[in-house]
Amino acid sequence: MKREDAKNKGLKTGDVFIEKHTFSQQDFDDFARLSGDDNPIHVDPDYAAKTPFRSTVAHGMLLYSVLCSALLKNIPGAIQLEHQMMFPTGTTAGETVSCRFEVLEFDNAANKVRLKIQILRQNGELGLDGETLISLEDV
Amino acid sequence: MIADIPFSELKVGDTAEISKTVSETDVYNFAGICGDFNPLHVNHEYAAKTPFKRRIAHGMLAVSLLSGVLGTALPGKNTIYLEQNLKFHIPVFIGDTITARVEVLELMVEKNIAIMKTEAVNQDGKIVIDGQAKIMKKT
Known part of the structure; x- marks a missing residue:
């Protein structure tokens, strides 16, 4: 891919994409089996009800995995290079969240794009907040 | 068996790891959970024509093993x-055996927060992902 193509993909600084996603307890259970992380805060609603979260919450990496998938829908072929993220609040089962992406800057010489990445919960709080660096090189 | 190590017992240098061979089933389950059906992950004929020559696992699948170590x-x-920062170095192929390892780097005793080194290596000892996590353990 040539260096101008980042712009040819129609991306420009300040562009925002939003994808909605609803998390179910089944997602948490499936992800627990896959990752080996069956911490009760993710998979045991009775246990989780007694914690400050009051409900099971998504694995942080499940949030990020869904976010990655939503990113690829908007920028097909993006290759992930680096991520920084924080998980300010817990995202609970049954919530419909908005995965939000904002184009922060281009490195046209290297064909890389930096984006702000966020998961906004139903109550407006951030479930995930961070940045990612992706490559637009074709594989 | 889920560990529950009190914050007061954590020491800088403590490590834990899990190893797992990434299967085709893992990749397809992961695609289903996060909705990422990129042909590089789920279409052998497509992947064979790329420089990778074969299907690769989702990068986040290996990261999920790291969060699994932290949580269990x-x-x-x-x-x-x-928080989690990540860098992706080389791809994970179906059939690779990934060892996800975490190490206590720093303890912020007054806040019950630990900085953990997070690293995943393949069967050849090559680093596939590295980074740092910030976690809190209230008790």
Whole structure:
């Protein structure tokens, strides 16, 4: 891919994409089996009800995995290079969240794009907040 | 068996790891959970024509093993995931055996927060992903 193509993909600084996603307890259970992380805060609603979260919450990496998938829908072929993220609040089962992406800057010489990445919960709080660096090189 | 190591017992240098061979089933389950059906992951004929020559696992699948270690082994139950930084170095192929390892780098005793080194290596000892996590363990 040539260096101008980042712009040819129609991306420009300040562009925002939003994808909605609803998390179910089944997602948490499936992800627990896959990752080996069956911490009760993710998979045991009775246990989780007694914690400050009051409900099971998504694995942080499940949030990020869904976010990655939503990113690829908007920028097909993006290759992930680096991520920084924080998980300010817990995202609970049954919530419909908005995965939000904002184009922060281009490195046209290297064909890389930096984006702000966020998961906004139903109550407006951030479930995930961070940045990612992706490559637009074709594989 | 989920560990539950109290914050007061954590020491700089403590490590834990899990190893797992990434299967085709893992990749397809992961695609289903996060909705990422990129042909590089789920279409052998497509992947064969790329420089990778074969299907690769989702990068986040390997990262999920790292969060699995944090949530089940060190420190285990009731770990709150605050932040994660990641760099992706080389791809993970179906059939690779990934060892996900975490190590306590720094303890912020007054806040019950730990900085953990997070690293995943393949069967050849090559680093596939590295980075740091910030976690909280209230008790």
